[in-house]
Amino acid sequence: MDEKLSIRVNIADRYYPLKIERNEEEIIRKAAKLINERVLQYKQKYADKDVLDFIAMTALQLVTRMVELEEKQDVVPIIESIKELNEELDEYILDEE
Numbered sequence: 001m002d003e004k005l006s007i008r009v010n011i012a013d014r015y016y017p018l019k020i021e022r023n024e025e026e027i028i029r030k031a032a033k034l035i036n037e038r039v040l041q042y043k044q045k046y047a048d049k050d051v052l053d054f055i056a057m058t059a060l061q062l063v064t065r066m067v068e069l070e071e072k073q074d075v076v077p078i079i080e081s082i083k084e085l086n087e088e089l090d091e092y093i094l095d096e097e
Helices: 022-045 051-072 076-096
Strands: 005-011 014-020
Touching (some): 005 022, 022 051
Antiparallel strands (some): 005 014
């Protein structure tokens, strides 16, 4: 059984202790880096805002992208189309017999 790995992740100049699976470390560190890069972009663009505003805008941007990707991977419409085509083919084959 894998033991949990204890790491500290820096997000917007705050450190968060996490216990994670070893195979998740790289992804979590990349995610934190991406968040920090986006927060920095917002800090440079909107100097008069609070860090929480930057984090909220970053979260909105990243989750919007995630939702777009999930919708692209939604196979239900494709499966429905295949079922319809299959039914049409079955009907055609039966008519030809």
